[in-house]
Amino acid sequence: MRDGYERAAVRAIAADAGVDVAIVYYFFGSKEGLFTESVLAGPEHPLHQLATLLDEGTDQIGPRLVRRFLEHWDQGDVFEPLLALWRSADIQPLARKVLHDSLAGPLAERVAAEFGAADAELRVELVASQLAGLAFARYQLRIEPIASTSIDDLVAWLGPIVQRYLSDPSPHTVG
Amino acid sequence: MRDGYERAAVRAIAADAGVDVAIVYYFFGSKEGLFTESVLAGPEHPLHQLATLLDEGTDQIGPRLVRRFLEHWDQGDVFEPLLALWRSADIQPLARKVLHDSLAGPLAERVAAEFGAADAELRVELVASQLAGLAFARYQLRIEPIASTSIDDLVAWLGPIVQRYLSDPSPHTVG
DNA sequence: CGCAATGGTCAACGAGTGTTGAAGTATGCT
């Protein structure tokens, strides 16, 4: 998760875990097997949190989601599976499946039920891409000033945007 | 640019160029030298285009930027230095410097002069991260439905957002 | 006790990596 798929060496992972390389292959078969079984088990995925937030009501859902997202990440609970999938985009079909099937899909159903939006899947993906871009700039690239801006300020900027993606009526296409 | 820094082999690059490996080292010194000299010379960078758009006036700058951004990318002019820096985030200090110094910095000055915004740098980075997240979802991950949504629809969604980032008054912090 | 299966270690294979040094060829200046 820390280094991305290509950079991560099976030997190093095994060493960090305090075991021999061969037992990794004994249990997981291959490097890709290790990856899939590791990444499929993440329950505290950033996007997953949107579902729990919906349980607390839909009022001000945008700012609340942005705040929780940033707080978790700032705090350094490096549970960063998003950046992991980021850097591991070599396994594209796999990353795609994980992201879409286990997150966007079911989540979109909830959003649709809650807001009655027809294009719920697109809305969820727009939110996800906005948050992903933010996380990449702030936590991976660490460009300034976005890396040092306070959570409150970022919530003030992004909260209404996310709110809009989720709850506004669909825009009519121009062009 | 196609494979990212780690995956790209100097031998393969040299072979594609029809030359021996050693002449790459003769001219560029190292793999990193080749990378920097390659990436620093991109004048048609996605973000760079914001500057040319400002020359055509600031009216509806948000939708126009989103449209040009998507059209370039859909068209497959694979000038994708953004995704390259993406996947090459190993060279972090380098990627940071390239992105910030050569793009966000000067661009923010123009935005500040045009809109009179005090926090122009943050605004530019917010736009950049939104577009970057979109590009990643649509072109690299290719998750649906965002990958198949028409340019017109995406402009309708994202245009006002980008416009807001650039021209709206700064939000007052709540929290 | 003996035997099979599970869990674990070690060393190695083959392929691929960035990099370099020695040797070759051409080119242009004096």
Added chain:
DNA sequence: AGCATACTTCAACACTCGTTGACCATTGCG
């Protein structure tokens, strides 16, 4: 012509990578 400089080639070094096969250790069952 002679020589230095720029360019090009080839082969190798010193890794690291994913993966595997041959061995030991332990355990539990008959």
